[in-house]
Amino acid sequence: MAIPEAVKIVVESSLISFIEQRVPARARDEVDLSYRFRGNSVTIYEDRPVFFTRTEWTKMAIAQFRYDSEQRTWTLYYADRNSRWHQYFDVQPSEDFERLLQEVHEDSTGVFWG
Numbered sequence: 618m619a620i621p622e623a624v625k626i627v628v629e630s631s632l633i634s635f636i637e638q639r640v641p642a643r644a645r646d647e648v649d650l651s652y653r654f655r656g657n658s659v660t661i662y663e664d665r666p667v668f669f670t671r672t673e674w675t676k677m678a679i680a681q682f683r684y685d686s687e688q689r690t691w692t693l694y695y696a697d698r699n700s701r702w703h704q705y706f707d708v709q710p711s712e713d714f715e716r717l718l719q720e721v722h723e724d725s726t727g728v729f730w731g
Contacts, residue, residue, distance in 0.1 A: 618686045628714050635718055658683045679729050680721045693717045695728040
C-alpha cells in the first residue's frame with residue numbers, strides 16, 4: 618500500500634531540510650542527495666557526477682524507509698555492497714520519521730555514509 622498523501626508531505630518536508638543541511642549549496646555540483654518515493658518506501662540517494670563525463674550523474678542508495686500503513690510506523694534499511702536492503706536493527710520501527718532520519722545522519726555504525 619502506498620504512503621498516505623498527508624504522511625508523504627510531512628516526510629518530503631523533512632527530507633528537503635535534511636538535504637539542505639547535509640550538503641552545502643557550494644558543493645552541490647560535486648555531490649548532492651536526492652530521494653524517491655516508490656510504493657510504501659522512500660529511498661535516499663547520494664548523487665555524484667560520473668568521473669569521465671561530468672555531465673552524467675550516478676546514484677548510490679544510502680538508506681530506505683518503509684512505511685507500514687497498518688502500524689503507521691517506519692522501518693529503516695541500509696544497502697549492502699550488492700545493493701541488497703537489510704533492516705537496520707540499531708533502532709526500532711517508529712512512528713517518528715525524523716528519529717530514523719537522525720539515525721541516518723549520525724550513522725554510528727558506518728553503514729550509511731561509510
